[in-house]
Amino acid sequence: MYSGLINKYRDFFDFNKATTPVSLSEGRTPLIRAYNLESIFNQDIKIYLKFEGLNPTGSFxxxxxxxxxxxxxxxxxxxxxxxxxxxxxxxxxxxxxxxxxxxxxxxxxxxxxxxxxxxxxxxxxxxxxxxxxxxxxxxxxxxxxxxxxxxxxxxxNPYRIEGQKTAAFEICDDIKEFDYLFIPVGNAGNITAYWKGFKEYQEKSLIKYPPKMMGYQAYDSAPLVVGHTVKNPETVATAIRIGNPASKNTALDAIKESNGHIDRIRDEDILAAQLLLSSKEGIFAEPASAISFAGLIKAFNEDLMPHGSTAVCVLTGNGLKDSDIILKSDYSYKNLPSDYKAIEAYILKEGLI
Incomplete structure (x- = not known):
């Protein structure tokens, strides 16, 4: 029986042997091949989605x-x-x-x-x-x-980083080698943790090389991009609305050491990426999560991803955590009578079948 990520990766932690982990069977989240999203790009690239929104409380x-x-x-x-x-x-x-x-x-x-x-x-x-x-x-x-x-x-808290690095282990356990990791950056602990995990797997010869770390911040909450603290950060992506990241130095080190990239994304592009993830792949991720895929789109358009690349987008949280943003946007539904013929006529008229 699976008993949580500490027991699974015990050799990578320094807890006392007698310590019993406080666990809700976290981790072991799916790595999903995004075939429908891949078809959007006229290039031979592979896209995987690490859906951390399926952890017990819905986030990484x-x-x-x-x-x-x-x-x-x-x-x-x-x-x-x-x-x-x-x-x-x-x-x-x-x-x-x-x-x-x-x-x-x-x-x-x-x-x-x-x-x-x-x-x-x-x-x-x-x-x-x-x-x-x-x-x-x-x-x-x-x-x-x-x-x-x-x-x-x-x-x-350094143990937060130790736990979060296990997501990198899981990705490598699933696909071994890949080229790019696209990840949201808020307080910058997660990108720090992933890089630590990749390096530890490389040191143990479990992978040959780590991916390039591609970090993305919201446009008006992007201190690592603009190079200074943002006093009043704003974005619809509430989880990364942070103007002075606690782990900024280790995050920048990860990007530099991996020959990666840091950039920022406008809110409208974050929401567009969120819609693509849900409507094309059936994955409802919160806006902060969707910035990783928005970053991939931007990187592709700026020719930062060569032909044949394999990328993983980290989706950090479940969309149900921040559903208000969806219902505040324009959406529509049809009011019809509770009548089979009326519903059938509508479906046939709209050419839905």
Whole structure:
């Protein structure tokens, strides 16, 4: 029976042998070949989608949280705390509940998707909303965790990175070698973690070479692209609405060492990519996730991907977490009477069959 990613990749962690992981059977998410999306490009490229939205709380954060909360228990911490734009709060609250620990989440007021907030509520978190942005919340969390026996479970916690690197292991277990990894960049811990995972697999000769790291930020929340902190970041992709990434240096190192690329994408292109993922492949990913595929489109159009390339797009979160953005956009449906003939006539008239 599968018992979570820590047990599966135990040799890549440094927990005590007697430590029992705090797990919700996270990981083992599907790597999906995107045949329909491939057909859009008039070139022989292969596209895979790593759908992290199928983790227990619906995002990649569960990979890091199983490790961070396991370490918190090992260290006899009294509680966990995080700053969050949504996904981290949901994951921290769930794993704290699993570990029978208290959880505190500090969120920027009005800047969190309702689906993610609902998760923090139902998992029993102590929710503290502040008049400020994510970066303000993180500074508070850092100070509290330093002065009290409360474990910070943001990506500055090294065990978060250790857990998240297992996604890189899983991709390599499935397809071994590929050329590009397209990934959203918010607080920059995930791109850091993937690069760490690829390098560890290479060091153990489990892969010959790691992929180029292709990181993408939202256009008005792109501090790594513009080269300075963005004081008031804005984007529909709430999960990456971060102006001062905590892991910016390691993220830039990953991009440089892999001969990769960092760029930014406008909101309208993020939403267009989200629609393509759902309408062409049946995968509903939140906007922040869709930026990875939007980045692939941009890279292709800018001739950054040669003929015959294989790419993996990381879809970090489930679209159900941030469905409000879909229902706020223009969509239509037909009102018809509850009558077979009326419905049949409509379908035949529209040429739907």
């Amino acid at each position: 954060k569960d990979r890091g949280m199983t490790a961070a909360v396991t370490k918190a228990l090992e260290d006899e911490s009294k509680a966990v705390i995080c700053a969050s734009t949504g996904n981290t709060s949901a994951s921290a609250a769930a794993y704290a509940a699993r570990a029978n620990l208290k959880s505190y989440v500090i969120i920027p007021s009005g800047k969190i998707a309702k689906g993610k907030l609902a998760q923090a509520v139902v998992y029993g978190a102590n929710i503290l909303s502040i008049e400020g942005n994510f970066d303000d919340a993180l500074e508070i969390v850092k100070k509290i965790s330093k002065e009290h026996n409360i474990t910070m479970v943001n990506s500055l």
